[in-house]
Amino acid sequence: MSDMIEKHGADASVAEVQAAASTVEVPSYQPRQTFRQMLRNDLGFLPVLLTLVLIIIFFQVLNPIFLQGENFTNILLQSASLGIYSSGIVLVLLLGEIDLSVAAVGTLCGVIMAVLTERHGWAIAPALVVALLAGGCAGLLNGLFVAVLRIPSFIVTLAFFIIYSGLLLFLLGTQTTQSVGDPFILALAGTRVSYFTDVLGVGLPTLAVLGYVGSLIIEYFARKKAGLRTMSITRLMVQSVVAVVVIEGVVVILENYQGVPYSMGILFGLILLLWVVLTRTSFGRHIYAVGGNAEAARRAGINVVGIRVAVFVLCSLIAVLAAVVDTSRQNAVASAIPSMLQLNIIGAAVIGGVSLFGGRGSIWAVVLGIFIIQCLDNGLSLLNQTSDVQQMVEGLVLILAVTSDALIRRAQARSRSGR
Incomplete structure (x- = not known):
């Protein structure tokens, strides 16, 4: 910052200083998350x-x-x-x-x-x-x-x-x-x-959970490409696996009885x-x-x-x-x-x-x-x-x-x- 002031002089306008500051590369720093922070966020x-x-x-x-x-x-x-x-x-x-x-x-x-x-x-x-x-x-x-x-x-x-x-x-x-x-x-x-037929009882929940997982993946890469904050890859994987296991597990139990x-x-x-x-x-x-x-x-x-x-x-x-x-x-x-x-x-x-x-x-x-x-x-x-x-x-x-x-x-x- 001192180099910028010397370059533009004491009478430099605020706009000039801000423009020069915008060109300065700030090293990105991402602090390592503790387990408590990861669990909370x-x-x-x-x-x-x-x-x-x-x-x-x-x-x-x-x-x-x-x-x-x-x-x-x-x-x-x-x-x-x-x-x-x-x-x-x-x-x-x-x-x-x-x-x-x-x-x-x-x-x-x-x-x-x-x-x-x-x-x-x-x-x-x-x-x-x-x-x-x-x-x-x-x-x-x-x-x-x-x-x-x-x-x-x-x-x-x-x-x-x-x-x-x-x-x-x-x-x-x-x-x-x-x-x-x-x-x-x-x-x-x-x-x-x-109850839904077996085809609909299995097919509709499966399509829904696949659509949900797909939307998470698409959103993740879209935000990452745009340089926006994204969820961690761990959270993405856990949410996807949990959604699939829970929904399909419920469907299996129901289909073994009378259906959905x-x-x-x-x-x-x-x-x-x-x-x-x-x-x-x-x-x-x-x-x-x-x-x-x-x-x-x-x-x-x-x-x-x-x-x-x-x-x-x-x-x-x-x-x-x-x-x-x-x-x-x-x-x-x-x-x-x-x-x-x-x-x-x-x-x-x-x-x-x-x-x-x-x-x-x-x-x-x-x-x-x-x-x-x-x-x-x-x-x-x-x-x-x-x-x-x-x-x-x-x-x-x-x-x-x-x-x-x-x-x-x-x-x-x-x-x-x-x-």
Whole structure:
């Protein structure tokens, strides 16, 4: 720098000095990562995956029925609606917001659909349209109160949870449940479960996982060619291998029983769609930007209010889809919202690695989160443990997940401030 000042003189303009400085070659230096840094930045999903593997091994050793085709299919059928619910809540969590009304919205829309079809003789198609419209309006109300009126999402969604709980009682009247007999609904996850053919049951998941791995590889080389920061080759290999092993392993177990149920196709199709939206579209990048730093996103020209409203609407619409699948599994709708449903919806996303503070997490976290919760419920039930033990264990896993997320964020903040 002193040579530049001598060359340009004391009266040199700032522009000249900056232009000269831009020609100076700065040697690149990439500090060697410690194991802790590598685990935190590149392999942060491994602790969650390892937890799931240990849970599966533990229950399989204690009860060999656990991984048999019939029981595993039952786990997946129970996971479908919860996974769909959690897929929607992930979008809200990425914004750094919370939606405590999503279980009530889904249950309410399921009741609307059932009342229209069973009591008023509507066909299933228009009944589903009305249910979706009701869900969209509920999400719009949440979004307007949170994004426009700037009322904390915790308060807004809790209030609507209470309102919708009362509306459920009003719609069903003296009945506590309403049975559903539509064959289309029952075929999704109910007693008349329909399964994909062997060709589709094996082919569709295989194509999906190959597409996912291929997109990771293409993105890796594209970013590397452009000189942008890329994931490590270790993370690329681990993510690819884990995706292939998990998906194909699940398919093998299911095909050895009756096949892949439609509800699993709905769940993984939705997750794949949301993954594409979040990682390949400007809308998805804006969600991460708003969740990471809303003020910076606003100054960058992002419509923060619009993004927040859209996400709450989308979350509620996804809740309607989850309610349809849950109605199929239960063969009925009820006026009471399951006591643990809302907590499990949020817990599945958080346990899977989505941050409660916004801006960090993947939609695929839902898969790990719901499997951990459902494997715990199913495994403890096979061991004849009561619901009180199940809830205590789930609560312990959730507090560990939230604590690890907070500690990781603090470590990352200290790392950035020390640079």
